[in-house]
Amino acid sequence: MSPDNVDQTVELAPEGEVERINLTFRIQHIIMLTSFLLLFFTGWALKFHEVEGSHRWIQLWGGPKVAGIVHRTAGITMLIDSLFHLCYLGYRASRGKLRWDLIPDWQDIRDLCQNFRYFLGLSPDKPRFRRFSYLQKFDYWAVFWGIFIIGISGLALTLPTKAALLFPAWTSNWIWELIYIMHSDEALLAIVFILFWHFYNEHLRPDVFPMNWIWLTGKMSVEELQERHPREFERLFPGAKATAAATVAGPVVAAAEAEGIAAPDAAPETTAPEGDASDR
Amino acid sequence: MRQSDGAGVTFRRAWWVWLLCSLLLLPATARADNRSCLSCHEGMEGMFATRAGEHLDLHVDGDQFAASVHGDLDCTTCHLRFADDPPDPPDADIDEEILTLSKQIARKSPVDPIAQAACIQCHEEVYETFRASVHGANIFAKQEVDGPLCVDCHGSPHRITPRGAPPPGGLPPSSVVYENVVTTCGRCHEQKRVSLKYGFSTEIIARYNESFHGKKYHLGGQNLPVCTTCHGAHDVRSQHDPAARVYDANRVVLCGQCHAGANERFVAAITHKPLGKDNPVPYYAEKGLILLTFSVITACVLHVLLDLYALIRTALQARRRTEQR
Numbered sequence: 286m287s288p289d290n291v292d293q294t295v296e297l298a299p300e301g302e303v304e305r306i307n308l309t310f311r312i313q314h315i316i317m318l319t320s321f322l323l324l325f326f327t328g329w330a331l332k333f334h335e336v337e338g339s340h341r342w343i344q345l346w347g348g349p350k351v352a353g354i355v356h357r358t359a360g361i362t363m364l365i366d367s368l369f370h371l372c373y374l375g376y377r378a379s380r381g382k383l384r385w386d387l388i389p390d391w392q393d394i395r396d397l398c399q400n401f402r403y404f405l406g407l408s409p410d411k412p413r414f415r416r417f418s419y420l421q422k423f424d425y426w427a428v429f430w431g432i433f434i435i436g437i438s439g440l441a442l443t444l445p446t447k448a449a450l451l452f453p454a455w456t457s458n459w460i461w462e463l464i465y466i467m468h469s470d471e472a473l474l475a476i477v478f479i480l481f482w483h484f485y486n487e488h489l490r491p492d493v494f495p496m497n498w499i500w501l502t503g504k505m506s507v508e509e510l511q512e513r514h515p516r517e518f519e520r521l522f523p524g525a526k527a528t529a530a531a532t533v534a535g536p537v538v539a540a541a542e543a544e545g546i547a548a549p550d551a552a553p554e555t556t557a558p559e560g561d562a563s564d565r
Numbered sequence: 566m567r568q569s570d571g572a573g574v575t576f577r578r579a580w581w582v583w584l585l586c587s588l589l590l591l592p593a594t595a596r597a598d599n600r601s602c603l604s605c606h607e608g609m610e611g612m613f614a615t616r617a618g619e620h621l622d623l624h625v626d627g628d629q630f631a632a633s634v635h636g637d638l639d640c641t642t643c644h645l646r647f648a649d650d651p652p653d654p655p656d657a658d659i660d661e662e663i664l665t666l667s668k669q670i671a672r673k674s675p676v677d678p679i680a681q682a683a684c685i686q687c688h689e690e691v692y693e694t695f696r697a698s699v700h701g702a703n704i705f706a707k708q709e710v711d712g713p714l715c716v717d718c719h720g721s722p723h724r725i726t727p728r729g730a731p732p733p734g735g736l737p738p739s740s741v742v743y744e745n746v747v748t749t750c751g752r753c754h755e756q757k758r759v760s761l762k763y764g765f766s767t768e769i770i771a772r773y774n775e776s777f778h779g780k781k782y783h784l785g786g787q788n789l790p791v792c793t794t795c796h797g798a799h800d801v802r803s804q805h806d807p808a809a810r811v812y813d814a815n816r817v818v819l820c821g822q823c824h825a826g827a828n829e830r831f832v833a834a835i836t837h838k839p840l841g842k843d844n845p846v847p848y849y850a851e852k853g854l855i856l857l858t859f860s861v862i863t864a865c866v867l868h869v870l871l872d873l874y875a876l877i878r879t880a881l882q883a884r885r886r887t888e889q890r
Contacts, residue, residue, distance in 0.1 A: 330784065331777075331780050331781075331784070334774075334779075334780040334783050334784050335774070335783065339784060340783070340784055340785055343784045343785065344785060348784075348785060348786065348787075349780075349781040349784045349785060349786040350781075350786060350787075352784075353781070401871065403875060404871035404872065404874060404875045405871070406875075406878065420868075427861075442777075445824065445831055445834065446824050446825065446826040446827055446828070446831050447826070449827070449828050449830040449831035450828065450830075452830050454829070454830060456830075457829070457830040457833035458833060458844060459844050459845075459846040459847050460830075460833075461833065461834035462840060462844065462846075462847030463846055463847045463850050466847055466850055466851045466854060467850070467854070470851065470854040470855065470858065471854060473858065474854070474857065474858040474861060474862075477858070477862055478861060478862070478865065481862065481865045481866060481869060482865045482868075482869070485869045485872075490872075490876075491876060
């Protein structure tokens with residue numbers, strides 16, 4: 286694009302990228318997914334112990350004892366990762382860098398309805414997402430809830446005699462059953478959810494296949510941002526449309542950086558580390 | 566006629582060869598005194614019906630018997646009624662104690678109760694412990710036929726393997742070893758009739774299998790608690806018996822053997838009771854979580870399918886547009 290094209294209706298295609306997941310969040314995500322997979326691999330065979338193959342699978346891990354140690358180590362790693370995430374969010378909030386825009390609101394419901402209208406062909410327009418679509422928010426909060434339920438119950442199952450000191454006596458007739466159900470059923474939900482939702486949206490969807498590389502790079506091209514998160518694009522580049530022709534990569538990103546939004550260390554506020562809010 | 570003569574000769578020859586081989590082989594596999602019993606009983610196959618309507622297996626494998634821990638015993642050490650020579654009437658002198666015992670277990674063990682009473686000759690201590698147990702009391706005091714006697718758990722005494730060693734040649738693994746003990750107990754304790762009659766949970770074995778102990782056990786874990794670890798074997802007692810290890814007041818000690826620091830709220834974890842409405846919190850929590858799982862998964866699958874539909878539709882429209890151009 287050159288200044289000669291000013292009058293033509295060109296599609297805005299600034300080169301350059303914005304960082305949406307900073308390094309700290311990316312590391313949190315990698316720890317999360319590693320521990321998740323280890324927990325999944327060792328826990329699944331325990332849940333479905335009666336299935337033929339579970340026995341062989343567990344022997345592959347060195348027997349139930351070793352598999353149990355792997356499972357507990359991964360679980361504690363995941364809990365530490367989650368605690369770190371919360372502390373990190375708190376730290377960012379104290380520095381005024383937290384945007385709180387991962388919290389669901391009514392606009393998400395409207396986006397959902399619009400998306401279904403689009404799916405069914407009732408409307409030609411896709412919902413115009415902000416920084417996080419409702420799909421990403423769902424991904425994040427599902428994991429958040431899952432870790433809370435599975436983490437608490439898992440901790441109680443890891444240290445049952447210590448946990449028993451905390452329970453009031455009147456709960457003892459049902460608390461163990463409840464903890465076991467919470468851990469086992471909720472884990473099944475988490476695994477199936479990740480396999481369907483997260484794998485489809487971040488791996489199998491044609492536009493990201495074989496995966497959305499943002500979990501490693503943390504960056505999204507401005508073009509992609511405009512396509513997938515138009516309202517976030519407009520927020521970052523308010524003058525983009527008006528100065529379309531004059532816009533080239535350098536100045537836009539520089540402008541964004543000057544605004545203190547897209548610059549690497551000031552970047553994405555509450556991006557989820559739980560392996561979910563990477564961008565679609 | 567000639568042909569049948571020929572067949573007769575062949576048969577007679579074969580019979581002599583068989584007899585010769587038996588005589589040559591038997592001393593190597595069983596005690597000389599047992600030869601006369603085994604020469605018939607080794608060849609007996611299938612089930613035999615007695616006049617009383619009992620069905621019994623009269624087959625004895627001489628090699629297995631010789632390899633078993635009882636291989637050095639004479640047949641008549643236990644089968645006291647029988648003389649060494651089968652044609653003699655079975656009325657040998659029998660010790661009064663064994664005779665009394667055999668009458669007590671006659672309902673439970675209708676086929677040769679004397680042989681099953683004869684275990685006491687060598688295993689007196691175990692026998693006495695067993696008689697005091699809840700299984701023993703059911704047979705001796707209540708004259709029920711449900712409780713197990715020696716062979717119900719241990720299997721045939723002709724095939725009992727040495728303790729703590731892999732079974733010697735030809736012997737099946739013992740039914741009371743660690744790997745098999747849950748199955749063995751389950752033969753009775755998985756029966757609904759038995760559970761209802763004696764008022765314990767109908768899903769004891771299933772609930773054990775679903776517990777962390779049971780899961781790890783079935784996945785090949787070693788040194789895990791199986792039925793007998795907590796309930797005892799020959800000394801098994803009712804959970805309502807204050808002398809039982811699993812009696813409420815004794816469970817902190819029992820569980821504490823593995824779980825240091827166990828308290829009363831901890832030991833409440835193991836009940837073997839089915840998840841039912843009588844315990845509403847976990848029952849409805851499970852229902853709720855199943856509902857949550859199904860609705861979340863359904864919503865996700867629906868969303869994914871609709872998304873795919875829209876993607877394909879858009880792609881087809883784009884292709885049509887380029888074709889029209």
